[in-house]
Amino acid sequence: MSKLIFIFLGIVAILAIGFFLVWPEYQKFESLKVDIENNELDLRQVEDYFTKLERTAKDLEEYQNQLSKIDPALPDNSSSTVISLINFIQKASSQNGLNLKKLKSFSIISPKLPTQTAGAPAQPQSKVKDILVDFKVSGSYFALKNFIQTLENSAKIIEVENLSFSVEKEETPSIDLKIKTFSY
Amino acid sequence: MVIEIIPKKGAKIPSWQSYLLYFIIVLLLSSILGYFGLRYFIKKSDQKLKDLTAEVEKAKSPERKLLKEGLESLSAKIDDFAPLLLGHQKSSNFFNFLEENTHPKVFFTKLDFDAKANHLGLSGQTDDFLTLGQQLLIFRKSEFVQNLKLSEVKISKEGKVEFTFDFSLNPKLFNFSQ
Numbered sequence: 001m002s003k004l005i006f007i008f009l010g011i012v013a014i015l016a017i018g019f020f021l022v023w024p025e026y027q028k029f030e031s032l033k034v035d036i037e038n039n040e041l042d043l044r045q046v047e048d049y050f051t052k053l054e055r056t057a058k059d060l061e062e063y064q065n066q067l068s069k070i071d072p073a074l075p076d077n078s079s080s081t082v083i084s085l086i087n088f089i090q091k092a093s094s095q096n097g098l099n100l101k102k103l104k105s106f107s108i109i110s111p112k113l114p115t116q117t118a119g120a121p122a123q124p125q126s127k128v129k130d131i132l133v134d135f136k137v138s139g140s141y142f143a144l145k146n147f148i149q150t151l152e153n154s155a156k157i158i159e160v161e162n163l164s165f166s167v168e169k170e171e172t173p174s175i176d177l178k179i180k181t182f183s184y
Numbered sequence: 185m186v187i188e189i190i191p192k193k194g195a196k197i198p199s200w201q202s203y204l205l206y207f208i209i210v211l212l213l214s215s216i217l218g219y220f221g222l223r224y225f226i227k228k229s230d231q232k233l234k235d236l237t238a239e240v241e242k243a244k245s246p247e248r249k250l251l252k253e254g255l256e257s258l259s260a261k262i263d264d265f266a267p268l269l270l271g272h273q274k275s276s277n278f279f280n281f282l283e284e285n286t287h288p289k290v291f292f293t294k295l296d297f298d299a300k301a302n303h304l305g306l307s308g309q310t311d312d313f314l315t316l317g318q319q320l321l322i323f324r325k326s327e328f329v330q331n332l333k334l335s336e337v338k339i340s341k342e343g344k345v346e347f348t349f350d351f352s353l354n355p356k357l358f359n360f361s362q
Contacts, residue, residue, distance in 0.1 A: 003197060003201045003202065003205050004201060006205055006208075007201065007204050007205050007208055010205070010208035010209065010211070010212055011208060013212055014208065014211050014212050014215050017212070017215045017216060017219060018215055021215075021219045022215055022218055022219050022222065025219060025222040025223060025226060026222060028226055029222055029225055029226050029229065032226060032229040032230060032233060033229065035233050036229060036232055036233050036236060039233060039236035039237060039240060040236060042236075042240050043236060043239055043240050043243060046240055046243045046244060047243055050243065050244075050248045050251075050252075053248070053251055053252055053255055054248075054251065056255060057251055057254075057255060060255075060258070067258070070261055070262065070265050073265065073268075073269075074261060074264065074265050074268070126263075126264050127260070127264065128264045128268070141279075144279075145276060145279040148275050148276045148279070149276045151275075152274060152275065152276055157268055157269070157272055159272065159273060159275065159299065160273075160275040160297075160299050161298075161299050161300060162297065162298055162299065162300075163275075163278075163295070163296075163297040163299070164294075164295060164296045164297065165294070165295050166293060166294040166295075166307075167292075167293045167294070182268055184261075184264075
């Protein structure tokens with residue numbers, strides 16, 4: 001009879017240990033195993049990602065010459081770009097025989113916010129600002145042509161937006177120019 | 185009354201009960217051992233997880249983060265720069281076009297060029313209608329002239345023929361290969 005009691009108590013003890021001690025620990029162990037697997041995957045991905053980045057950076061070193069042209073063409077500071085552009089216009093006009101008569105206006109236009117339609121993925125927004133300078137010069141046709149060519153050959157991307165002139169008899173033509181460049 | 189001098193044997197316990205008891209004892213010990221075994225592995229796994237987390241953090245070193253930021257900024261700049269470069273126009277081609285397509289006897293007095301709309305307004309004067317007609321033909325033959333319109337044709341006090349041309353310029357004219 002006493003053996004049966006021990007058997008019964010033993011079964012109860014096994015069930016209690018299994019339910020209250022072993023099972024929760026087992027669950028904890030399983031969850032840790034999953035966390036370890038995830039972290040190992042994370043580590044592999046991070047290592048792969050940075051290895052790729054390091055390889056890309058090394059590859060880009062070969063294109064340093066080409067890449068160095070981007071910064072002057074697309075400078076970081078729009079305010080200093082305006083100042084340097086006006087300075088450049090003044091120098092280039094006098095070098096090409098034009099007379100800078102008047103700086104009519106300049107403006108910095110920030111990029112418009114993209115219109116997002118529902119459900120469509122968000123488009124990365126360009127940070128490029130347009131810098132417009134409106135000015136008046138006077139000089140000959142060929143001086144103007146050379147001046148435009150100087151603008152084209154500069155390290156900046158300069159585009160002619162508007163060009164107008166009129167010749168009044170023997171007077172030196174007065175030329176209105178509106179040019180555009182870009183910055184961040 | 186019969187006196188029994190040989191003691192009676194006690195009730196015999198079935199052998200399966202003993203086997204079951206031993207089995208239960210083994211199972212009980214195993215579960216206790218299993219519990220401590222699990223705790224040991226949990227401790228080990230916990231340490232491994234901490235080491236891995238530290239390794240992941242170490243892999244994202246400040247130098248690597250700096251490299252990542254630098255490359256991301258360069259990539260954004262290239263993405264922004266590429267369309268600007270592709271859309272960049274060679275405005276001076278416009279002057280070559282004018283030089284190649286102006287009649288020697290035509291004198292342009294006013295020019296209005298809108299690069300955005302690729303629209304050109306040209307006012308000028310010449311000696312006679314024949315020259316004006318030839319100038320019109322020259323423009324019409326040019327592959328870069330579109331929507332040509334001649335207007336405001338009149339004779340000035342000096343007897344010269346005054347006129348205005350309005351037309352659109354083919355964007356190909358401003359390609360760098362031209």
